[in-house]
Amino acid sequence: MKIFLVILLLLESAYFLWTETTSIEVSLQAVGNPALANVLHNARVAQVSDFHFSGDSRRAQKLEATLLRLNPDIILVTGDLISDNGGIDTCAQLLGRLARHKIVITALGNNDHPYGSKVIDTRLLVDSLRRNGVYVLVNQAAIINIDGAPAPLYVVGLDDNFLMLDDYFAAMENVPPDATKILLAHAPNIVEKINTRYFSLVLCGHTHGGQLIVPFAGAIYTNPTFKAKRKFVSGLYDGKLYVNRGIGTAIIPLRLFCRPEITLFPICGEGCQEILKDESQGGEQE
C-alpha cells in the first residue's frame, strides 16, 4: 500500500512539474490607453517572448496552435527566440507560418546573439526570419496601418539591451514624436535608460517571470541587470511596461508556479478596466 502511495505521489509530482512547465497560460492584460485604442481600431495585439527553441518543435507546435486559436492580428515577440543554432529553423518556420496571416514583429534578445561561450549565428537567424515574412526590428521601427484607424501605429524594436546592443536613437530616427508607439525591448531594464512616457506600451521579456517561484517568497532569480534586482519580474508596471513570462526555459528545463505565457492586450479607451474586469479573470490551459 505504502509503495503504491509513494508511486502515486511521484506521478502527481511529475505531472505537476510537467504542466507547470508546458501548459501555456493566456493572460488578458487590459490596457487603458485611448490613443492606442484609437490607432488599433479593434485590432488584437498578442505578445510572446523567450521561446528558447533548440531544435525540439513540440513546444513550437503547441504555441502555434494556441496563437492561431487566439487569432491576434499583430503578434509581437520580445526576443530570446533560440537557445542555440538548432532552433533557428524551428523558430523561422513557426513565425513564418504565423506571418502568412498575421503581422509578426520581433526584437532580438541576448540569447539570439553570441556571448560567452555561446555560438549563435545571429545573421542566419535574422535572414531566416525575414525570408519567412517576419519583421525583425534591429534598432528599427515599423509602421502598421490598420483599416479604419485614423492614424498608423509605430512599433519600435530595439536590439538586445541586456548586451547593450540597443540603439534607441537609431530606432527612433524618422519616427514622428507625436506618433502612437509601442516599444519592444528584450530586458525590462530598458526603463532605466529611456523615457517611457513617449510610448503607449513597452513590452519586455527576459526574466521568465523568475521561472522558479517559491510560494510566498517570489522569484529566485531573474537574470537582471538593473539595480533593483526584483523590480520587474512579470506583469504590468506603471500601466504601460509589460514583462512577459516567456514560453521556454533557461538553465534548467523547469518552471514552478510560473507558467509559460501568451499575453493578449485588450486595449480600450476610458473605462475599459470596468469592461474587462470580468473578462480578464483566469486564463486557459493548452
Added chain:
Amino acid sequence: MSKRGGTIILFSFVVVFGGYLFVTRAILWRNPAPLFNHDPARCTIRLVDATPRHIPPVLILNDFETQEDLNAWFVRGHETHRVAMELSARHVTHGRHCLKIEWRAQRWTELVSVHFPRRWQAYGRLCLDVYNPGPGALRMEFRIGDYFDTQNFHPVSSRFIATKTIGPGRFTVVFKSGELQNKIALESPKKIIHLRIIDPGRIAYVDALRLESPR
C-alpha cells in the same frame, strides 16, 4: 509514529495534492477566456525609413579638444607608464588642440577608446589626421572592433587590423567602409578603436577622428 499513521499521512498528502492538481489544471486553468470571437483586422506593415534625416558631410567622433575628449581614451598593456598622452596646440588640423602621444613602450601596450556610439554605415570613410615630427617614418597599428570584439565573443579574425606607415609630416589615415565592413558590423551601435605605435621612442600628433563621405 506507527506504520499505519505514516500510511495515513502519505495517503492524505496524495489526496490533497491530487485535489489541488485537479482543481487547478482541470477547473481553473480550463476557464475559457472570453474575447476570442474576433473579426480579423486588415493591417499592412512597412519599415520606417531608417536613413538619418540629416547626414553631415563630416562627422567628428573625437576632436581631442577637451579633457572629456582625452578621457575617451586610456592606455592598457604591459608598459602603460611608458606611454604619455596630452592635449597639444601644435600640429592641429581641426579645432584648437590635438592629441600628443609619446610612445616609449616596447612590450605590448595600446591606446584604447571607449565606445563610439555611432552607426558608421552611412559614411564611406573613417579618417584620422596624424603628424609625424620625424625623423623617419613611424608605424602605427590600428585595430577596430564592434561590440562583440570588445567582449571577446568572436575570434580575433573578426577584428579589423591594419598597420599604416607614416612618413615625416602630416598624413591622413583613411579606412574605407568597404574594408571595415568585411570584418565588423558597421551598424553595431558601439565600436572601439585600439591604436599602437609599433616603433618605440616616437612622438605622434593625432587629430580629428572622423567619418567622411556620406554614402
